Amino acid sequence: MTEKTETGIELDQVNIWFGEDEQRVDAVINAGFAVPPGGSFGLVGESGSGKSTILRAITGLAPTWSGNISVLGNRLGEKRDKEFYRAVQMVFQDPYASLHPRQTVDHVLSEALHLHGFDNPDKRIAQILDDVGLKQSFRFRWPHQLSGGQRQRVAIARALIIEPSILLLDEPTSALDVSVQAEILNLLKRLQSERDLTYLMVSHDLAVVSHMCSEIGVMNQGEIVEMLDVAALRALEASHPYTKQLLDASVQKRRE
Amino acid sequence: MSNLLEVQNLSVKFPTRNGIFEAVRNISFSLGRERLGIVGESGSGKSLTGRAILRLIKKPGILEADHITLEGTNLLQISKKAMRRVRGHKISMIMQDPKFSLNPVMRIGDQISEAYRLHARASKKDARKKTLDMLEKVLIRDPERVFRSYPHEMSGGMGQRIMIAMMLIPDPKILIADEPTSALDVTVQKEVLEIMDDLVRERGMGLIFISHDLNVVSAFCDRVLILYAGRIVETCRADRLHEAKHPYTIGLLNSIPRLEQPVEHLQVLQRDTAWNLEPSVSGVVADGETPS
Numbered sequence: 001m002t003e004k005t006e007t008g009i010e011l012d013q014v015n016i017w018f019g020e021d022e023q024r025v026d027a028v029i030n031a032g033f034a035v036p037p038g039g040s041f042g043l044v045g046e047s048g049s050g051k052s053t054i055l056r057a058i059t060g061l062a063p064t065w066s067g068n069i070s071v072l073g074n075r076l077g078e079k080r081d082k083e084f085y086r087a088v089q090m091v092f093q094d095p096y097a098s099l100h101p102r103q104t105v106d107h108v109l110s111e112a113l114h115l116h117g118f119d120n121p122d123k124r125i126a127q128i129l130d131d132v133g134l135k136q137s138f139r140f141r142w143p144h145q146l147s148g149g150q151r152q153r154v155a156i157a158r159a160l161i162i163e164p165s166i167l168l169l170d171e172p173t174s175a176l177d178v179s180v181q182a183e184i185l186n187l188l189k190r191l192q193s194e195r196d197l198t199y200l201m202v203s204h205d206l207a208v209v210s211h212m213c214s215e216i217g218v219m220n221q222g223e224i225v226e227m228l229d230v231a232a233l234r235a236l237e238a239s240h241p242y243t244k245q246l247l248d249a250s251v252q253k254r255r256e
Numbered sequence: 257m258s259n260l261l262e263v264q265n266l267s268v269k270f271p272t273r274n275g276i277f278e279a280v281r282n283i284s285f286s287l288g289r290e291r292l293g294i295v296g297e298s299g300s301g302k303s304l305t306g307r308a309i310l311r312l313i314k315k316p317g318i319l320e321a322d323h324i325t326l327e328g329t330n331l332l333q334i335s336k337k338a339m340r341r342v343r344g345h346k347i348s349m350i351m352q353d354p355k356f357s358l359n360p361v362m363r364i365g366d367q368i369s370e371a372y373r374l375h376a377r378a379s380k381k382d383a384r385k386k387t388l389d390m391l392e393k394v395l396i397r398d399p400e401r402v403f404r405s406y407p408h409e410m411s412g413g414m415g416q417r418i419m420i421a422m423m424l425i426p427d428p429k430i431l432i433a434d435e436p437t438s439a440l441d442v443t444v445q446k447e448v449l450e451i452m453d454d455l456v457r458e459r460g461m462g463l464i465f466i467s468h469d470l471n472v473v474s475a476f477c478d479r480v481l482i483l484y485a486g487r488i489v490e491t492c493r494a495d496r497l498h499e500a501k502h503p504y505t506i507g508l509l510n511s512i513p514r515l516e517q518p519v520e521h522l523q524v525l526q527r528d529t530a531w532n533l534e535p536s537v538s539g540v541v542a543d544g545e546t547p548s
Contacts, residue, residue: 046441046442046443046444047412047441148298177297177298177468178297178468178470178508178511178512179297179507179508179511179524179525180297181511182511182512182513182522182523182524182525183524185513185522186521186522186524189520189521204441204442205442206442206515207512207513207514207515208513210513210515210518211513211518211519211522230518233515234515234516234518236515245443246442246443247515249442249443249445249446250442250515251515251516
């Protein structure tokens with residue numbers, strides 16, 4: 001799976017559901033899109049629209065799905081191998097909830113290295129801290145000693161230390177202040193160009209997604225109702241009524 | 257414009273091992289029949305300011321002020337019992353997440369009528385009628401059904417409308433809304449803000465709108481106080497927020513990605529330690545004066 005392929009992530013006719021029979025809820029219906037290697041794709045929509053569920057299905061956190069998901073040219077089955085997890089990493093929404101409160105930054109990072117059999121942890125940890133803009137003194141700190149933005153940098157470092165080629169970003173800045181959000185978004189952009197990463201990003205914020213991604217899928221009630229590129233989005237050229245509504249809400253928030 | 261509320265030299269302090277930490281430092285402001293926005297980042301003291309007005313600072317926190325005057329009464333000098341009458345009756349507060357502020361084991365109708373009966377001494381029947389009216393006013397389509405429901409059966413947007421109904425039913429003079437829409441989706445956000453706006457205007461109330469979202473505040477409020485590290489660094493008219501002069505406000509505004517104006521790199525806020533030492537700007541508007 002490590003050799004370069006033509007595709008980054010490809011989804012075709014993917015359905016994801018929870019529960020069985022009467023309790024069944026169809027969270028994602030017939031989703032399909034492709035992200036080229038090194039590209040960035042954004043999913044926007046309201047809570048409950050199924051955007052995070054897609055990320056969870058790719059990583060295997062939502063086991064009941066059908067259709068085709070392929071990552072780096074390999075079709076995913078029920079189980080994912082270690083190679084998959086080396087290639088695909090995820091950054092979660094809430095940096096307060098996604099770091100173990102009783103593990104130091106060093107512990108979090110070296111565990112990831114250990115699991116994937118990397119050598120030379122000292123050098124790699126020092127390097128990744130540099131890359132995400134944290135001082136070396138942060139290495140032996142506990143999560144409670146870090147601010148929200150610093151925690152999110154640690155979460156990004158944890159994902160990137162095993163050198164994946166795909167990063168799944170689940171609302172990586174929605175728990176942060178705007179000033180900190182700007183820092184994290186800049187960091188993610190820089191890392192993408194330095195490491196040639198493929199991003200699949202989920203957000204409810206159209207402005208954030210359009211800053212980060214070139215191609216955007218709009219989700220509503222489990223379906224991708226419209227796909228458009230960032231130029232069309234910025235020109236407010238939406239054809240689906242729901243996208244229009246979403247654009248309206250995001251633009252009208254400002255009085256300019 | 258006459259002032260409903262005047263706050264003079266308000267401080268909130270917390271004793272810590274390394275001495276006293278001042279979360280809010282000597283801020284003064286007034287509120288008329290207007291929509292006053294308080295913006296700032298997490299930790300700037302905006303929520304504490306809202307809570308301090310209601311004297312909801314728990315020990316060991318220390319609340320100090322020259323005065324917090326509501327219609328001529330200094331709230332710092334009245335008894336705890338009298339303060340309880342002020343809360344809800346004169347000043348009420350809407351919190352961020354309706355999931356945590358509604359009682360999960362009590363029917364919605366009962367919760368709202370309880371709020372009304374506590375302050376208005378009405379019969380059960382009247383309270384029920386008033387509650388149904390109020391639910392209708394926050395644009396809930398089927399008030400009878402909602403009246404009988406429990407909070408977990410409601411969505412976030414519905415929950416927040418119910419909170420608005422509950423907080424406005426005793427007819428308070430002032431509403432403090434602490435991030436009322438941050439937990440909601442953008443499309444729902446707009447609806448809830450409009451409902452709140454209509455009701456507040458209709459009743460000639462004063463609104464203190466606490467938020468971290470500069471866009472929402474500039475679109476929704478009349479006047480804005482910008483808080484940084486517990487002090488007001490700048491006050492301005494909300495529609496002139498983009499003409500703000502303080503480097504902190506400018507930095508915050510520039511760090512927001514914009515849909516129509518793409519940039520390669522977002523501007524990052526450079527914090528200046530001198531900002532911590534500047535004295536607080538006064539947010540008081542004297543009676544009869546129009547805010548500039």
